[in-house]
Amino acid sequence: MSITLSIHDGVALVTLNRPDAMNSIDPESNEKLLEAWDEVSRNEAIRVLVVTGAGDRSFCTGADLKKTMPPAESAASLLYGGGTRGLNFGSLQTQKPVIAAVNGYALGGGLELALVADIRICSDNAQFGLPEVRVGSIPGAGGTQRLVRAVGQSDAMWMLLTGERIDAAEALRIGLVSKVVPLAALRDTALALAGNMAANAPLAMTAVKGLAMSGRELSLAAGLELERQAFGLLRDTEDRLEGRRAFAEKRAPVFRGR
Structure with a gap:
């Protein structure tokens, strides 16, 4: 299978499984x-x-590029006519937390895929780059929009306009990744982090992610108002009451997403 999906204890692991083709899509x-x-x-x-x-x-x-030919449809039909789903990681959306465990090269669309994640960790041999300007193109799967939001304007523009690669240490310095670990420890580190997060209240995590993402596009006052409304919605959920009971009883909470 070119993509594998496994689920264990609330954590889904999606693996790009074309190592002989550098896990290209x-x-x-x-x-x-x-x-x-x-x-x-x-x-x-x-x-x-x-x-x-x-x-x-x-x-x-x-x-x-060996297997991806230009689409037969016109650009207008793809944009406005709802044509086939192309190689566009910008369309990957979920309310649930996403962790990218970057093992090695994350180039072009690979970096754009990593940018879809909420948290990125990488192996010490990782390299990141958006080389599209060097071949007369642009990062068209979210790269021009997500990178500047992830690392700030100056570092983002450096990568976007030069097409140069950066290594794991530089990615950590500019905030593109949260943590660098040895390659052998990467998957276990990511799964352990995901397991810790999966034990949290799912409605609260969905709300936090939505508020954080929406807040980037709002004024502070509008974001605070949205936060106030979300707090009110969550106040009487079963999970919030369970969290308080578990704290009082000195036990791990059992959240059910209700």
């Missing part, structure tokens, strides 16, 4: 990746998603 794996994302979004048993690549060389190097 061909039309088949693109469709499977979109299907896996849809499954994560609708499956109530899944609380956190981890996405990574197979092997020890590459997380993802973007589209497989």
Whole structure:
């Protein structure tokens, strides 16, 4: 399978499984990746998603140019006519927390896929880059929008306008990743983090993610008002009452998403 999905204790692990092709995305794996994302979004048993690549060389190097031909449809029909789902990681959306475990190269669309995640950790051999300007193109799957939000304007523009790669240490310095670990420890580190998060109240995590993402586009006053409304909605949920009972009884809470 070009994309694998496994679920354990509330954590979904999606693996790009084309190591011989540097985990690049061909039309088949693109469709499977979109299907896996849809499954994560609708499956109530899944609380956190981890996405990574197979092997020890590459997380993802973007589209497989050998197998990805230009679409037959016009740009207008794809944009306005609802054509086939293309290689566009900008369409990957879920309310649930997403962790990218970047093992090796994350280039072009691979970095754009990592930018979809809420948290990124990487192996010490990781490299990141958006080389599209060097071949007369642009990062068209969210790169021009998400990178500047993730690391700030100056560092983002450096990467976008030069097409140069950065290593794991530089990615950590500019805030592109939260943590750098040895390659052998990467998957276990990501899954442990996801497991800790999956034990949290799912409605609260969904609310926190939504508020944080929406707040970037709002004034502080509007964001605070949205937060106030969300707090009120969550106040009387079963999970919030369970959290308080568990604290009083000195035990681990059992959240049910209600």
